[in-house]
Amino acid sequence: xxxxxxxxKTASASTRRQFSLPVEEIPRxxxxxxxxxxxxxxxxxxxxxxxxxxxxxxxxxIGECLKQEMSTERWIDVxxxxxxxxxxxxxxxxxxxxxxxxxHLKTPARLYYKGEFYSPTGSxxxxxxxxxxxxxxxxxxxxxxxxTGAGQWGTALAYAATLVGLRCTVYWVRAVSKxxxxxxxxxxxxxxxxxxSPSDKTETGRKLFEKNPDHPGSLGIAIxxxxxxxxxxxxxxxxxxxxxxxxxxxxxxIGLETQKQxxxxxxxxxxxISCLGGGSNxxxxxxxxxxxxxxxxxxxxxxxxxxxxxxxxxxxxxxDFADHGELTPLLxxxxxxxxxDMEPIKGDGLRYHxxxxxxxxxxxxxxxxxxxxxxDEKHVFExxxxxxxxxxxxxAPESAYSIACAIDEAVKCxxxxxxxxxxxxxxGHGFMDMEGYSEVLGL
Amino acid sequence: xxxxxxxxKTASASTRRQFSLPVEEIPRxxxxxxxxxxxxxxxxxxxxxxxxxxxxxxxxxIGECLKQEMSTERWIDVxxxxxxxxxxxxxxxxxxxxxxxxxHLKTPARLYYKGEFYSPTGSxxxxxxxxxxxxxxxxxxxxxxxxTGAGQWGTALAYAATLVGLRCTVYWVRAVSKxxxxxxxxxxxxxxxxxxSPSDKTETGRKLFEKNPDHPGSLGIAIxxxxxxxxxxxxxxxxxxxxxxxxxxxxxxIGLETQKQxxxxxxxxxxxISCLGGGSNxxxxxxxxxxxxxxxxxxxxxxxxxxxxxxxxxxxxxxDFADHGELTPLLxxxxxxxxxDMEPIKGDGLRYHxxxxxxxxxxxxxxxxxxxxxxDEKHVFExxxxxxxxxxxxxAPESAYSIACAIDEAVKCxxxxxxxxxxxxxxGHGFMDMEGYSEVLGL
Numbered sequence: 001x002x003x004x005x006x007x008x009k010t011a012s013a014s015t016r017r018q019f020s021l022p023v024e025e026i027p028r029x030x031x032x033x034x035x036x037x038x039x040x041x042x043x044x045x046x047x048x049x050x051x052x053x054x055x056x057x058x059x060x061x062i063g064e065c066l067k068q069e070m071s072t073e074r075w076i077d078v079x080x081x082x083x084x085x086x087x088x089x090x091x092x093x094x095x096x097x098x099x100x101x102x103x104h105l106k107t108p109a110r111l112y113y114k115g116e117f118y119s120p121t122g123s124x125x126x127x128x129x130x131x132x133x134x135x136x137x138x139x140x141x142x143x144x145x146x147x148t149g150a151g152q153w154g155t156a157l158a159y160a161a162t163l164v165g166l167r168c169t170v171y172w173v174r175a176v177s178k179x180x181x182x183x184x185x186x187x188x189x190x191x192x193x194x195x196x197s198p199s200d201k202t203e204t205g206r207k208l209f210e211k212n213p214d215h216p217g218s219l220g221i222a223i224x225x226x227x228x229x230x231x232x233x234x235x236x237x238x239x240x241x242x243x244x245x246x247x248x249x250x251x252x253x254i255g256l257e258t259q260k261q262x263x264x265x266x267x268x269x270x271x272x273i274s275c276l277g278g279g280s281n282x283x284x285x286x287x288x289x290x291x292x293x294x295x296x297x298x299x300x301x302x303x304x305x306x307x308x309x310x311x312x313x314x315x316x317x318x319x320d321f322a323d324h325g326e327l328t329p330l331l332x333x334x335x336x337x338x339x340x341d342m343e344p345i346k347g348d349g350l351r352y353h354x355x356x357x358x359x360x361x362x363x364x365x366x367x368x369x370x371x372x373x374x375x376d377e378k379h380v381f382e383x384x385x386x387x388x389x390x391x392x393x394x395x396a397p398e399s400a401y402s403i404a405c406a407i408d409e410a411v412k413c414x415x416x417x418x419x420x421x422x423x424x425x426x427x428g429h430g431f432m433d434m435e436g437y438s439e440v441l442g443l
Numbered sequence: 444x445x446x447x448x449x450x451x452k453t454a455s456a457s458t459r460r461q462f463s464l465p466v467e468e469i470p471r472x473x474x475x476x477x478x479x480x481x482x483x484x485x486x487x488x489x490x491x492x493x494x495x496x497x498x499x500x501x502x503x504x505i506g507e508c509l510k511q512e513m514s515t516e517r518w519i520d521v522x523x524x525x526x527x528x529x530x531x532x533x534x535x536x537x538x539x540x541x542x543x544x545x546x547h548l549k550t551p552a553r554l555y556y557k558g559e560f561y562s563p564t565g566s567x568x569x570x571x572x573x574x575x576x577x578x579x580x581x582x583x584x585x586x587x588x589x590x591t592g593a594g595q596w597g598t599a600l601a602y603a604a605t606l607v608g609l610r611c612t613v614y615w616v617r618a619v620s621k622x623x624x625x626x627x628x629x630x631x632x633x634x635x636x637x638x639x640s641p642s643d644k645t646e647t648g649r650k651l652f653e654k655n656p657d658h659p660g661s662l663g664i665a666i667x668x669x670x671x672x673x674x675x676x677x678x679x680x681x682x683x684x685x686x687x688x689x690x691x692x693x694x695x696x697i698g699l700e701t702q703k704q705x706x707x708x709x710x711x712x713x714x715x716i717s718c719l720g721g722g723s724n725x726x727x728x729x730x731x732x733x734x735x736x737x738x739x740x741x742x743x744x745x746x747x748x749x750x751x752x753x754x755x756x757x758x759x760x761x762x763d764f765a766d767h768g769e770l771t772p773l774l775x776x777x778x779x780x781x782x783x784d785m786e787p788i789k790g791d792g793l794r795y796h797x798x799x800x801x802x803x804x805x806x807x808x809x810x811x812x813x814x815x816x817x818x819d820e821k822h823v824f825e826x827x828x829x830x831x832x833x834x835x836x837x838x839a840p841e842s843a844y845s846i847a848c849a850i851d852e853a854v855k856c857x858x859x860x861x862x863x864x865x866x867x868x869x870x871g872h873g874f875m876d877m878e879g880y881s882e883v884l885g886l
Contacts, residue, residue, distance in 0.1 A: 017530035023462070088542075189831060196829065429874070431565065431873075
């Protein structure tokens with residue numbers, strides 16, 4: 001770590017450590033990359049057999065979100081009330097220069113990380129949770145249903161529902177819900193109803209639950225349960241925390257803030273890195289920069305950090321369901337198959353079979369690279385430890401993948417001598433995920 | 444909670460929800476209230492019998508801190524390197540207007556809370572931890588020893604030690620260490636050595652440990668252990684997280700930021716509230732405002748929120764030891780007696796027998812009121828729940844006392860119709876303390 005000499009070098013470095021925006025600078029519009037794609041995004045489709053899922057979409061998604069899902073307007077207004085909710089949730093969030101990490105690595109690269117961990121519920125998920133809860137309330141709904149994997153999305157939706165005055169039901173992948181009792185209680189404290197999934201509350205869930213009451217579950221299964229629950233209650237509507245266009249749209253607030261902060265720093269990233277499960281934090285962080293790559297010829301490289309248990313970007317680019325129970329339309333995406341089995345990992349938020357259609361399309365065009373880390377997660381958690389010991393923030397297990405990839409790239413720069421500017425997103429904090437650290441690192 | 448109508452009212456409220464300072468506005472000087480007291484603060488003294496503790500002080504405290512302890516300079520420079528560390532730790536922290544809570548309570552009062560929960564380790568303790576670690580490193584020490592109650596201080600010192608490149612040993616009140624495994628692992632992840640106290644590592648600890656290996660411990664005992672450990676190792680120095688003048692001095696960064704933020708809001712608080720154990724967060728938040736009361740005739744009222752298991756401000760104002768083992772000099776303070784037994788509570792950080800000499804003196808002059816909440820903590824945690832359901836942030840159990848007091852006062856304003864401006868500090872987050880919530884609220 002830093003020696004006395006190192007400390008001395010930081011003199012007058014305070015203003016280069018952190019780039020913060022005033023509350024007045026919360027972006028007033030989200031960025032919709034559909035306006036800038038070289039061709040239209042392959043649309044959702046119906047399967048050849050069975051009921052039409054497309055015609056059921058208006059019952060499945062909040063009206064305003066469905067509109068946004070299809071929109072090709074480049075800039076979409078953030079409602080004034082939602083800006084107020086973002087301010088209440090502490091936005092904008094800081095961008096940090098990782099000076100101490102750089103010194104420790106002795107890399108010529110300059111590392112910057114976005115602090116989405118400064119969030120009321122612990123992650124970036126609040127950005128779309130607040131938007132969806134706000135639109136659902138405006139549309140007259142009384143309850144939100146959803147799924148959650150790592151638990152970050154469920155917590156965020158419980159939070160957002162409470163703030164706007166809605167009830168909330170969460171189906172939580174059982175394997176994860178078991179070791180995250182604190183997070184479970186947090187959701188309940190915020191008034192949410194939480195069921196380990198597969199549960200006995202839905203048809204999809206019951207089929208699996210009855211065979212094995214200890215079934216570990218998956219995001220795909222939990223999505224089916226959330227959809228089914230909302231379908232049978234007219235006052236309820238389903239809310240998805242990742243994958244879909246409107247979710248990534250809401251999350252672009254991360255990248256838009258980051259762009260302003262890079263202007264303050266007088267830099268532009270050569271590398272943009274984040275972890276990727278369904279794609280919401282990666283998309284939110286990267287899409288504004290990908291827009292620059294599409295329209296301004298910027299040569300930024302984009303890397304998605306994944307797990308080898310769910311390397312969906314190494315799957316096939318084809319139409320597939322977004323859920324286990326086949327309730328959703330088919331989406332054109334990189335997929336491992338919607339009923340694939342995936343081993344549990346501590347970074348459970350990365351454990352999803354498919355990648356968002358927008359990001360999948362961009363990958364198919366060569367804009368996004370990917371790296372997948374081994375199931376034992378040792379490298380990932382060790383990299384996170386290095387980050388904690390130098391920068392001091394405790395990342396969520398998912399965000400540890402983002403950090404691992406950023407450090408790996410910084411180490412390569414040390415070998416090549418390249419002074420790359422590396423931007424990475426820390427999508428959430430790990431205060432409620434310490435068991436992951438203890439287990440993997442043997443604390 | 445807020446209905447659709449309420450949401451509509453928040454239009455254009457975003458800029459009144461949050462008052463954030465740019466990183467350039469990190470205060471460059473701490474405020475030393477000793478310069479503004481109407482008479483000198485009663486100094487530390489030696490007991491009538493036994494070795495001189497005063498002459499041992501230079502071995503007990505970091506040199507620069509001891510100098511600050513005695514200083515009567517009004518403004519003390521924050522070293523440039525430390526400002527950089529503060530920036531790395533995310534300072535300044537936002538001040539929030541609790542608009543949603545106000546609406547829910549239907550109070551004419553205007554509530555503002557300082558967000559010290561946005562901290563790498565979860566609390567305000569980093570403010571003095573970074574300062575002490577920095578000065579210890581400069582003085583050539585290699586290891587810090589300390590005690591911790593709730594665990595927030597131990598975590599903060601482990602963090603600060605890591606960032607500046609020191610080792611760290613923490614003696615942790617056993618009763619608390621038991622139900623906070625996550626926090627224990629977090630300290631270990633940051634490289635700290637952690638012992639439940641009373642331990643078998645020191646003479647003071649051993650006496651109690653051998654009689655009862657399950658002894659619940661207390662802050663007073665843990666302080667003795669930390670002191671003793673440092674005393675026998677020339678490369679180690681002890682670090683205290685509360686009570687002393689220099690600790691409160693470092694913490695004034697909280698109140699100094701808050702004053703700037705109130706200027707932005709165009710308000711000045713009628714009431715300043717925080718929880719109080721030894722006094723570090725209360726002092727840090729309140730002292731700059733208390734300075735205004737002393738020198739500018741401001742009529743602000745100050746309330747310390749305490750627990751009935753440790754209502755030290757209702758004790759006697761007299762000389763007493765700061766620790767169980769009588770290793771410290773005598774301090775003139777409000778005290779319950781340095782060997783008093785205190786029942787466990789979830790807000791363990793408030794469980795200390797004495798109050799900081801500076802705050803004790805100001806209380807003796809009538810500047811500080813106090814309220815003490817029952818041991819069952821039901822009222823306190825219910826108030827915290829109301830805060831969570833409206834404002835959305837999860838406070839530490841200790842900070843829940845601050846919130847309870849602020850809400851109680853806001854409710855009184857509703858009865859009297861007074862439009863008071865109420866400022867309260869939320870010293871830490873509760874992500875690692877969910878068991879406290881579950882147990883008290885029965886989640």
